[in-house]
Amino acid sequence: MQDRRHDIIQAGIATLREHGYSGFTQPKVASRAGLRQSHLTYYYPTRVDLLVAVGRAAIEGQLAAVDAVLTQASLETVAAAIAKVAVRHETTRVIMALAQAADQEPPLRALFLELADGIVSRAHFFLKAHNPAATEADARLLHALSVGLAVVDLATGREDGESRAESILYSALSTISQRSGP
Amino acid sequence: MQDRRHDIIQAGIATLREHGYSGFTQPKVASRAGLRQSHLTYYYPTRVDLLVAVGRAAIEGQLAAVDAVLTQASLETVAAAIAKVAVRHETTRVIMALAQAADQEPPLRALFLELADGIVSRAHFFLKAHNPAATEADARLLHALSVGLAVVDLATGREDGESRAESILYSALSTISQRSGP
DNA sequence: GTCTATAGATAGATAGAC
DNA sequence: GTCTATCTATCTATAGAC
Numbered sequence: 001m002q003d004r005r006h007d008i009i010q011a012g013i014a015t016l017r018e019h020g021y022s023g024f025t026q027p028k029v030a031s032r033a034g035l036r037q038s039h040l041t042y043y044y045p046t047r048v049d050l051l052v053a054v055g056r057a058a059i060e061g062q063l064a065a066v067d068a069v070l071t072q073a074s075l076e077t078v079a080a081a082i083a084k085v086a087v088r089h090e091t092t093r094v095i096m097a098l099a100q101a102a103d104q105e106p107p108l109r110a111l112f113l114e115l116a117d118g119i120v121s122r123a124h125f126f127l128k129a130h131n132p133a134a135t136e137a138d139a140r141l142l143h144a145l146s147v148g149l150a151v152v153d154l155a156t157g158r159e160d161g162e163s164r165a166e167s168i169l170y171s172a173l174s175t176i177s178q179r180s181g182p
Numbered sequence: 183m184q185d186r187r188h189d190i191i192q193a194g195i196a197t198l199r200e201h202g203y204s205g206f207t208q209p210k211v212a213s214r215a216g217l218r219q220s221h222l223t224y225y226y227p228t229r230v231d232l233l234v235a236v237g238r239a240a241i242e243g244q245l246a247a248v249d250a251v252l253t254q255a256s257l258e259t260v261a262a263a264i265a266k267v268a269v270r271h272e273t274t275r276v277i278m279a280l281a282q283a284a285d286q287e288p289p290l291r292a293l294f295l296e297l298a299d300g301i302v303s304r305a306h307f308f309l310k311a312h313n314p315a316a317t318e319a320d321a322r323l324l325h326a327l328s329v330g331l332a333v334v335d336l337a338t339g340r341e342d343g344e345s346r347a348e349s350i351l352y353s354a355l356s357t358i359s360q361r362s363g364p
Numbered sequence: 365g366t367c368t369a370t371a372g373a374t375a376g377a378t379a380g381a382c
Numbered sequence: 383g384t385c386t387a388t389c390t391a392t393c394t395a396t397a398g399a400c
Binding site: 004035036038039042 | 383384385386387388
């Protein structure tokens with residue numbers, strides 16, 4: 001079982017990581033997977049078909065990464081772990097690509113919603129462990145903040161991006177965990 | 183003075199608003215500006231040249247919009263104003279396009295940095311009016327949070343996006359303004 | 365200086381060979 | 383079922399007409 005589809009999906013994710021949404025083309029993905037563009041369309045007839053399959057796999061990867069990050073016990077280490085991911089530009093390109101795809105291709109919208117909900121529910125679960133009064137809105141704040149930090153870092157490319165992000169995240173996390181219940 | 187360049191820049195911004203970075207092509211911009219693609223390259227020889235000029239104008243517009251938003255006096259009205267902008271997908275597409283361009287085209291990076299710094303300094307000034315102890319890191323948090331909320335709303339397209347964003351922003355703003363000084 | 369015709373490259377999709 | 387040759391559309395850039 002030399003699953004061609006598996007190679008194609010991996011090549012697609014790698015392409016997204018390197019070139020983002022605008023660089024996600026059938027020729028690039030095909031050559032990286034070691035086959036011709038016209039052969040690629042046998043497995044995934046249209047560009048959107050390919051994008052859906054790659055997006056689905058990318059989302060699984062993202063959720064697994066979130067799980068790994070939220071395994072950390074203390075707020076300090078979680079802030080550091082999120083910051084590390086936020087300045088990994090390959091990851092940010094994938095997220096932005098999924099966001100753009102969701103905006104432009106209806107089939108991708110449901111997929112992105114699944115990703116966002118998955119992250120928020122995991123974040124909510126994590127926050128409740130530190131403060132039972134933490135709300136889902138707190139989790140959404142943490143999610144949006146992480147996304148925003150990643151996007152800004154991608155575009156500015158500052159040297160000290162990781163430490164900046166870490167202190168901002170820690171400040172937000174400690175505020176949430178210290179707030180008194182309702 | 184029927185400045186062709188002005189028309190082209192406006193058409194470029196409109197194209198960015200509608201189609202984002204991946205849809206920003208010379209033919210689309212040219213036809214919207216009422217001239218041929220080969221004519222457009224007389225004014226802006228390459229795609230990046232055009233992108234720089236359009237990006238510069240877009241940034242001015244963004245900063246003006248930020249000024250308008252931060253003119254609000256109370257935290258409630260500012261939270262509402264930011265939320266309103268965050269769910270305006272045309273604006274988000276422009277921001278994401280600038281971020282992607284900054285990632286991929288070096289000439290655009292400096293431009294995005296100017297935008298980010300401009301927003302952060304304005305936000306910092308605003309926050310200090312409500313709490314003298316507000317730091318630049320607080321302003322960066324507000325900026326990243328706003329960007330993240332906009333990106334997530336673009337991709338999920340929820341009906342209640344604006345009210346969700348508003349309450350999250352208000353929560354962050356009131357935390358910052360209530361925190362005691364160092 | 366202003367504008368256009370055209371070349372050269374790349375993307376996406378399809379019909380059909382094996 | 384696998385794979386390729388090929389067509390069409392679109393994009394960017396340049397040489398040159400007026």
